[in-house]
Amino acid sequence: MVAPMDRKPHAPGAARAASLIFVIETLAELYPLGEPPTDPLEMILWENMGYLIDDERRAELFAEFIERVGLHPKKIVNASPETLLDIAERGGMRPETRVERWLETAHLALKDRGGDLAATLAALPPKKARGLLKQFPTIADPGADKILLFSGIAVQPALDSNGLRVLARLGFSAERSSYGASYKEAVQVLAAEGRPDRDWLMGAYHALREHGRTLCKRSVPICVACPLDPVCAHVEVGAL
Numbered sequence: 001m002v003a004p005m006d007r008k009p010h011a012p013g014a015a016r017a018a019s020l021i022f023v024i025e026t027l028a029e030l031y032p033l034g035e036p037p038t039d040p041l042e043m044i045l046w047e048n049m050g051y052l053i054d055d056e057r058r059a060e061l062f063a064e065f066i067e068r069v070g071l072h073p074k075k076i077v078n079a080s081p082e083t084l085l086d087i088a089e090r091g092g093m094r095p096e097t098r099v100e101r102w103l104e105t106a107h108l109a110l111k112d113r114g115g116d117l118a119a120t121l122a123a124l125p126p127k128k129a130r131g132l133l134k135q136f137p138t139i140a141d142p143g144a145d146k147i148l149l150f151s152g153i154a155v156q157p158a159l160d161s162n163g164l165r166v167l168a169r170l171g172f173s174a175e176r177s178s179y180g181a182s183y184k185e186a187v188q189v190l191a192a193e194g195r196p197d198r199d200w201l202m203g204a205y206h207a208l209r210e211h212g213r214t215l216c217k218r219s220v221p222i223c224v225a226c227p228l229d230p231v232c233a234h235v236e237v238g239a240l
C-alpha cells in the first residue's frame with residue numbers, strides 16, 4: 001500500500017495531468033451508477049435514516065421503514081411512535097432526534113400538494129426549490145444540490161464530502177478555509193469542465209463518492225490500486 005505522502009505531494013493548484021472528463025470516465029467504469037434514487041422525499045428520509053452508519057446498514061433500515069411505515073408523509077405522521085422509535089434505535093446515537101426529524105420532514109412535505117414534494121419542487125424555480133429543500137432536517141447545500149440533480153429538477157453539479165476530497169487530491173480544486181467555500185469551488189469546476197448533462201453529472205457524483213469511500217479514503221488513500229495514480233496531483237488535504 002502506498003499513500004500519497006510517499007509520493008511527494010504537490011501543492012494545491014498543481015498542474016493537472018488529465019482532464020476532468022477523463023477522470024470521471026475512468027472512475028465511472030469502476031463504479032457504474034445503476035438505478036439512482038429520484039424521489040426527493042425518499043432522498044431526504046434516506047439521509048436521515050441513521051447517524052454515522054454505512055450504506056448497507058442505511059439500506060436495511062430504509063427497507064424496514066418502507067415496510068413498517070411507508071413513504072407517504074401521511075403514513076409517517078400517522079405511524080405509531082413505538083414503531084418509529086424501534087427503527088430509529090438501530091440507526092445509531094440519538095434515536096429520538098431521528099424520529100423528530102422524520103416527523104418534521106413529513107409535516108413539511110404535507111404543507112403543499114397533498115404531500116407530493118416532487119410536484120411542489122418541480123413547480124418552483126430551481127433557486128426557490130433549493131431554498132425549500134434546505135428547510136428539511138440535515139439538508140444543506142450539498143444535499144439540496146444532489147436532490148435537485150437526481151430528481152431532474154435542475155441540471156447542476158453536486159458532490160458529497162467523499163467526492164470533494166477526491167477532486168481536491170487530484171488537483172482540480174483547493175481546500176479552502178471553510179467546507180462551504182471548498183464545496184462551492186469544486187462544483188464550479190464540475191460545471192465549467194464537466195458535461196452539462198444530467199446522466200453525466202449523476203454518474204460523476206456517484207463515481208467520485210464511491211472512489212472516496214473505497215480507495216481515496218480520508219485516512220489512508222490506497223493509491224497503488226487507483227487507476228488515476230499516474231495523473232493524480234496527490235495534494236494533501238487536511239479536513240476534507
Ligand code: SF4
Pocket residue numbers: 004166169170215216217221222223226227228229230232233234
Ligand atoms: S485519486 Fe487515487 S491516486 Fe489520487 S490520492 Fe486518491 S487514491 Fe491516491
